[in-house]
Amino acid sequence: MNTRLLPLCATLLICLIAYAACVFQFPAMFSTRVAGNLLTDNAFLGIAAVGMTFVILSGGIDLSVGSVIAFTGVLLAVLITHYGVHPLIAFAIALLITTAFGASMGAIIHYLEVPSFIVTLAGMFLARGMCFVMTTDSIPIDHPFYTALQGLFYRLPGGGRLTFIGCLMVLVFLVGIVVAHFSKFGSYIYAVGGNRTSAELMGVPVARTTIGIYAMSGFLSGLAGIVFSLYTSAGYSLAAVGVELDTIAAVVIGGTLLTGGVGYIAGTFIGVIIQGIIQTYIVFDGTLSSWWTKIVVGVLLFSFIALQRILVFLSLKRTTATSGG
Amino acid sequence: MTDKPGLLAVEGISKSFVGFKALDGVDFTVRPGEIHALLGENGAGKSTLIKVLTGVHQPDAGVIKIDGQPVAMRDTQHAQHLGIGTVYQEVNLLPNMSVADNLFIGRQPMRFGFVNRKLMEKQALELLAQYDLHLDVSSDLSRYSVAVQQLVAIARAVDMSGRVLVLDEPTASLDRHETEILFAILRQLRARGFGIVFITHFLDQVYEICDRVTVLRNGKLAGSALTAELPKIDLVSLMLGRALAVATHNTRHDRPVPAIKPFSFKGLGRSRSIAPFDLDIGEGEVIGMAGLLGSGRTETAKILFGIDAADTGHIRIDGHPVLIRTPQDAVACGFGLCPEDRKSDGIIGDLSVRENICLALQAQKGWFNRLSSREQISLADKFVKALDIRTTDIEKPIKFLSGGNQQKVILARWLATNPRFLILDEPTRGIDVGAHAEIIALINRLCDDGMALLVISSEIEEIVAYSTRVIVLRDRAHRGEISGDDITTSNIMQMIAAESEGASA
Ligand SMILES: Nc1ncnc2c1ncn2[C@@H]1O[C@H](COP(=O)(O)OP(=O)(O)OP(=O)(O)O)[C@@H](O)[C@H]1O
Ligand SMILES: [Mg+2]
Numbered sequence: 166m167n168t169r170l171l172p173l174c175a176t177l178l179i180c181l182i183a184y185a186a187c188v189f190q191f192p193a194m195f196s197t198r199v200a201g202n203l204l205t206d207n208a209f210l211g212i213a214a215v216g217m218t219f220v221i222l223s224g225g226i227d228l229s230v231g232s233v234i235a236f237t238g239v240l241l242a243v244l245i246t247h248y249g250v251h252p253l254i255a256f257a258i259a260l261l262i263t264t265a266f267g268a269s270m271g272a273i274i275h276y277l278e279v280p281s282f283i284v285t286l287a288g289m290f291l292a293r294g295m296c297f298v299m300t301t302d303s304i305p306i307d308h309p310f311y312t313a314l315q316g317l318f319y320r321l322p323g324g325g326r327l328t329f330i331g332c333l334m335v336l337v338f339l340v341g342i343v344v345a346h347f348s349k350f351g352s353y354i355y356a357v358g359g360n361r362t363s364a365e366l367m368g369v370p371v372a373r374t375t376i377g378i379y380a381m382s383g384f385l386s387g388l389a390g391i392v393f394s395l396y397t398s399a400g401y402s403l404a405a406v407g408v409e410l411d412t413i414a415a416v417v418i419g420g421t422l423l424t425g426g427v428g429y430i431a432g433t434f435i436g437v438i439i440q441g442i443i444q445t446y447i448v449f450d451g452t453l454s455s456w457w458t459k460i461v462v463g464v465l466l467f468s469f470i471a472l473q474r475i476l477v478f479l480s481l482k483r484t485t486a487t488s489g490g
Numbered sequence: 491m492t493d494k495p496g497l498l499a500v501e502g503i504s505k506s507f508v509g510f511k512a513l514d515g516v517d518f519t520v521r522p523g524e525i526h527a528l529l530g531e532n533g534a535g536k537s538t539l540i541k542v543l544t545g546v547h548q549p550d551a552g553v554i555k556i557d558g559q560p561v562a563m564r565d566t567q568h569a570q571h572l573g574i575g576t577v578y579q580e581v582n583l584l585p586n587m588s589v590a591d592n593l594f595i596g597r598q599p600m601r602f603g604f605v606n607r608k609l610m611e612k613q614a615l616e617l618l619a620q621y622d623l624h625l626d627v628s629s630d631l632s633r634y635s636v637a638v639q640q641l642v643a644i645a646r647a648v649d650m651s652g653r654v655l656v657l658d659e660p661t662a663s664l665d666r667h668e669t670e671i672l673f674a675i676l677r678q679l680r681a682r683g684f685g686i687v688f689i690t691h692f693l694d695q696v697y698e699i700c701d702r703v704t705v706l707r708n709g710k711l712a713g714s715a716l717t718a719e720l721p722k723i724d725l726v727s728l729m730l731g732r733a734l735a736v737a738t739h740n741t742r743h744d745r746p747v748p749a750i751k752p753f754s755f756k757g758l759g760r761s762r763s764i765a766p767f768d769l770d771i772g773e774g775e776v777i778g779m780a781g782l783l784g785s786g787r788t789e790t791a792k793i794l795f796g797i798d799a800a801d802t803g804h805i806r807i808d809g810h811p812v813l814i815r816t817p818q819d820a821v822a823c824g825f826g827l828c829p830e831d832r833k834s835d836g837i838i839g840d841l842s843v844r845e846n847i848c849l850a851l852q853a854q855k856g857w858f859n860r861l862s863s864r865e866q867i868s869l870a871d872k873f874v875k876a877l878d879i880r881t882t883d884i885e886k887p888i889k890f891l892s893g894g895n896q897q898k899v900i901l902a903r904w905l906a907t908n909p910r911f912l913i914l915d916e917p918t919r920g921i922d923v924g925a926h927a928e929i930i931a932l933i934n935r936l937c938d939d940g941m942a943l944l945v946i947s948s949e950i951e952e953i954v955a956y957s958t959r960v961i962v963l964r965d966r967a968h969r970g971e972i973s974g975d976d977i978t979t980s981n982i983m984q985m986i987a988a989e990s991e992g993a994s995a
Contacts (some may be wrong), residue, residue, distance in 0.1 A: 169630065347604040352595050356584050363582030366546065367646075368567040368596050426586035 172420030173432045175472060179465070180435050183442050191449045197325025199445060204331030207441045209234065209393040209405075211334040211434065214412040215341040216385030218433045219378050221416050222345070224358040224425025225274065225281035227382045230389070231408035232292035233263050235401070237390025239296045242304035242400025245311075252310045260387045266292070267383015271376035281379075289409070296402035303401035306394060314395055330392045337385065341430040354378060358425030414462050415440060418469050439465070496555065497522045497685040498543070498574070498654050503552035505535075505542055507890065510882045512538040514709045515552070520654060520685035525676060527696045527717070528689045529729055530706035531922040532894025533880035536689050537579050539706065540658050543687075544569040544576045567596075573652025577643045579659050579689075579893050585632035590614035592631050593646050617645050621671055636663045637783060641672075648675060655679060656687040659893070661695060662920050665783040665948070673699050691894070691922050693722060705729050730924045753911050753942055755794065758803035764789040765967035766802050771911065771942045776933060778957030779946045780982050786966035787946045788830055791913050794944070795827040796820040821854050826909030828901050830916045830946070836900040839889035843881050844870040846888045846899050851906045873902035877932070878925060894921045901929070911942040918952060930955055950979050962986055 188195040204211075213230045220227045237259045244255040270288050274281045319327040345351040353374040356364040365371050394400060419436035421428025443461050447453045496519040505513040513535045520526050528536050541547045543554060545563035553560045556572055563569055569576070583592045590611045598605045599613065614627040621641050631639060640663050648655060655676075661669050676686055676699060688700055696703060697717060704714040705728045713728050720728075751770035759766030764786045771777060779787050792798045796814040805812050807823055814820050820827070829836055838846060847870045852861055861869070870884045877898045881891055888899055897920055904912060914933075918926050933956045937943055947953050953960055959973040962985045970985055 343604070347607070349596065349598060349600075349605065352587070352591055352598065352605070355587055355591075356595055359584040359586035360582060363584055366566055366576075366578050366582050367584070368565075368570045370567060426584075 169427060172469065172472060173429055173435075176418060176420050176432055176435045176439070176469075180439050180442070183439060187442060187446050187449070191446075194445065194449060197321040197323035199325070201321060201325035201327055201331065203438060203441045203445065204334060205326070205328045205396070206444070207437050208328075208330040208334040209389040209396060210408065210411055210415065210440070211437045212337045212392060213386050213389040213408060214415045214433045214437055215337050215430060216382035216389075217409070217412040218341070218416050218419070218421055218428065218430050219345070219354055220281070220382050221413070221421050221423060222358045222425060222428055223354045223375070223378050224361070225375075225378070226285060226413070227267075227270075227288075227379065227386075228282065228285040228409050229266075229270065229288035229292055230382070230386045230412055231405045231410075232289045232296070233266065233383065233386035234390040234393050234405040234408055235296050235403070236292040237263060237387050238394040238397070238400040238404055239299050239304070239402055240400070241391065241394045242306050243299050245306050245308055246304050252308055256391055259391060260384060263387030263390070264380050264384040267386070268376050268380035270383070271379030274379065275372050275375040285379075293402070299402075300400075301402060303399050305399045307398070311395065311398060315398070330395055333388075333392060337388070338430060338434050345430050350374065350377060355426055358427075360426075411440065411462075414466055418462075418465050420469070423470075496520065497557065499555045499558075500539075500543060500549075501553050501555070503539065503542055503554075504550045505538055505547060506550055512709050513542065513549075516706065516709070516711050518704055518711070518714075520687055521702075522653070522683045522685050523680055524701040525680055525686045525688055525699055527700035527703040528687055528706070529696065529703055529725070530712070531729055531880075531924055532898070532920075533892040534706040534729075534922075535709040536706055537658055537892060538709075540576065540578070540656055540687070540689070544574055544656065546578075570596075570650055574654045574656060575647035575649070575651025576656040577640075577647045577658060577660055583631055583639055583643055583646075585630065587631060588628050589618075589625055589631050589634070589642060590627040592642055593617060593627075593649070597650070617649055618642070620675065621645055621668075635784070637665065637668060640664060641668060644672060648679065651679075651684065653683075654685045654687070658689045659691070659920060660688075661690060661692060663783075669695070691920060691926075693725065693923065696725075697722070707731055726923055729922065752808045754806045756803055756806075758793055758800045758805070760789070760793055760798055760801050763798060763966065764793060767968040769794075769961075769968075771944065773910075773940045773942050774937055775958045776937050776943045776945060776956050778953035778960040778977075779944060779963065780950060780953055780960055781963030781986060783948065785963040786968075787963055788915055789966065790963070790968075791827060791829075791915050791944070791946060794820075794913060795825055797827075821850070821907070824910035826850070826904040826907050826912040828904045828912070828914045828917060830919070837888050837896050840887055842885045843874070843879070843888055843891070843899055844884040847873055847884075847902045847906055850903045854907050869906055870902075873906065877902055878928060894925065897921055898925065905936075909941065911944070912936070913944045913946075915946045916948065917945065918947065918949065926952075950982050953977075953982065954979050 213234065217227060217230060240259050240262070241252070241255050244250040244258065245252055266288065270284050273279060274284050314329055317329040321327055345354070353364070353369050356367070356369045357371055357374050361371060393405060397404070415436035416433050417423060418439060419428065419432030419434070421432060440458065440462060443458050444455070447455055447457055499519040501517050503513055503516045504511070516539060518539065528539065530536050538547065542549045543563070545565045545568050554563055555561070561572065584595070587595070593614050594610050599609045600606060611627050618625060618627070623638065623641055625634065625638070631642065640660065644657065644660055647657070660672065664672065679686060690696060700717050702714065702716050703720060703725065705712040705725070707729065712731070751772040753771040755769040757766045757768060767790070779790065781787050789798070793800050796816050796819050799815050805814055812823055814823065838849070844866055848861055848866045855861065867884065873879070874881065874884060879898045879902070880895050888896055891899065901917060918929055921929065930952065933943060933945065945953070945956065954977055957977055959971060960977050960982060961968055962970045962972070962982065964986065972981055972985065
């Protein structure tokens with residue numbers, strides 16, 4: 166079998182085992198209600214994680230995700246509640262700003278040759294700071310359009326709700342998969358992550374690709390912010406702290422190599438769902454502290470990074486055994 | 491000489507890197523329907539000229555003309571649009587992507603706005619079939635050997651080139667058969683009116699296929715002529731700027747084989763890699779190892795040096811049994827190995843020439859017993875002089891050296907450890923004629939000093955020139971040994987050929 170698929174299969178297996186174990190203990194977890202909530206509750210995380218997957222595939226990192234989500238939330242609240250702007254127009258403004266923000270980070274990373282870690286760290290502080298400049302309070306959003314969107318769902322047999330934001334996340338994942346594997350842009354992302362110098366010599370438009378990747382991550386962070394604001398009906402400067410780290414965890418658990426060039430969007434989806442399952446388990450249990458989520462995620466991360474190192478080591482051994490004169 | 495107009499021409503190109511003039515007023519013209527060899531010593535500026543031609547570097551002065559029209563080459567993509575396909579010296583492809591992706595990235599067949607993978611893979615199979623390559627095009631490129639990757643890079647460049655094809659040392663890691671296939675394709679392209687630039691250090695290949703040669707020396711144009719009008723001797727002097735001291739022909743054959751052989755390997759082997767073999771080496775011996783690519787030469791070196799652990803066999807040094815399971819063990823026993831693939835196993839690009847030279851010696855001494863800066867500098871200076879490594883100073887990061895000069899630095903690294911037994915895997919690959927002769931002289935000198943050497947090489951003349959014994963390999967097994975006056979090119983060739991016939995019969 167292709168060793169490339171192994172982390173993905175491992176993730177899928179762990180996900181199924183975890184779910185089976187949960188169902189064994191709490192049979193009620195086997196329901197469309199839980200499944201629907203899993204999608205709804207993790208919608209913003211999933212959307213941001215798609216952007217993060219592209220960034221990590223290209224060999225970079227984007228630490229600004231959480232701050233951009235909070236920024237979007239606050240901006241929407243200010244525009245809608247204070248200025249009476251229609252939500253749709255507010256959405257467009259927010260997406261425009263976050264996309265431009267991502268694109269400029271990409272441009273700095275490419276043209277000034279600064280590591281993405283540093284640039285997006287600065288972006289993280291900048292976006293968070295902008296939230297506080299706009300307001301320090303939590304602003305509720307109360308608009309009929311919001312209520313309409315929140316009330317939009319498809320009732321599954323068994324009482325589960327497939328909400329608008331849950332569907333949006335699934336849609337974003339599907340589009341992400343198509344972009345990654347069936348578009349030129351997607352192949353450029355893998356190329357840049359595989360070997361930047363080679364990609365450049367092979368005629369891959371590295372500048373355009375790098376800027377595009379961070380613009381896309383900015384756009385998806387903005388979209389995640391919109392979803393988050395629909396989910397919470399409020400904008401708050403201190404919201405979504407550390408979400409970038411949760412998305413990175415989902416990406417790595419999903420089998421994407423942090424060194425870039427190898428991974429799948431579908432894996433990230435499973436990574437997000439695994440985190441969701443752990444959280445649901447804790448809710449069902451009722452006695453466990455929610456910090457257990459972090460502990461389990463930590464353990465999973467360690468095991469996946471170890472698994473990846475072993476796989477890389479094995480495949481290196483195999484190629485050296487078959488090549489040479 | 492200017493019978494046909496230039497398809498691609500450069501005039502007065504200059505290019506400096508931080509004060510170092512890599513190209514100085516070079517003129518170069520490729521005409522349609524010709525294969526044009528670009529020659530010169532290591533560091534002469536050939537690869538730099540190619541990179542300027544194809545938009546990787548911007549020239550400081552001079553113009554690039556296509557069909558007589560000046561163009562400002564923006565980047566590699568621009569060059570591709572103008573119909574120039576290139577294989578750079580560092581065959582850089584994308585090991586994490588599939589073979590088909592590597593062939594078609596940037597120009598994948600599309601359907602309804604999406605990449606049509608099925609069609610792409612079908613086209614990839616057809617394309618590679620022309621090179622007698624039958625691969626699983628959907629699997630990762632990294633699964634295949636360096637030679638296959640090189641062919642994939644060539645296939646990509648040929649397929650992309652509309653009119654001009656540039657190949658920077660394409661044959662360095664190809665075997666005879668693969669080279670033949672490449673040449674057949676180049677001849678076809680020439681007949682179709684392509685202009686082809688061909689860089690190599692194999693002068694025989696220049697005379698075999700090239701119509702015209704242009705020689706660079708120290709970044710300047712040394713001369714340009716039709717191949718047919720330029721005898722080899724003159725070509726070599728044009729490249730070196732002096733006559734080549736004729737390599738003294740082998741005097742080693744009649745040497746008595748030393749009676750005591752301190753290094754003894756018995757029944758060493760590894761399943762699926764190399765069949766068990768015996769090898770005894772005495773001090774002052776040079777064992778040449780001949781065989782086709784993939785015959786088990788590199789595998790032998792890897793087992794001897796502990797990179798791959800042997801499944802069977804045992805090793806004795808000076809009569810004492812020793813265990814070699816890792817390269818560290820091998821180094822502790824006084825072994826050295828100069829590897830074949832300098833890009834992945836050899837150089838550390840960001841470290842300076844000095845640091846790269848001192849690396850193995852430092853590792854051997856242990857990290858707490860640091861070489862003083864003075865020792866490091868004198869060591870580096872000594873080898874830069876001894877091997878004629880062309881660099882502006884010893885603190886230059888090695889990645890900025892030309893390919894051949896990087897190779898010399900790796901050689902220096904292992905010589906610096908002063909090993910008792912040194913394994914050289916393709917020591918002269920990518921090295922110019924002048925340095926080639928120097929390295930052969932060096933091998934002879936080391937052997938006189940009592941070092942035991944094992945040299946793997948695809949160049950049989952070279953093996954003949956320094957070996958005291960020759961081992962011939964085929965199909966991952968040691969098949970025979972030649973010694974004394976029997977060491978001749980034809981004998982070795984016969985042994986390789988006779989055995990392959992035996993296999994096909
Ligand atoms: N990016 C760079 N920065 C600094 N110096 C460089 C750079 N690229 C090349 N050089 C220098 O320019 C000179 C010419 O190098 P080039 O690679 O063109 O040589 P070459 O003729 O291709 O040699 P070889 O046969 O060894 O490949 C060398 O001395 C090299 O050190
Ligand atoms: Mg070169």
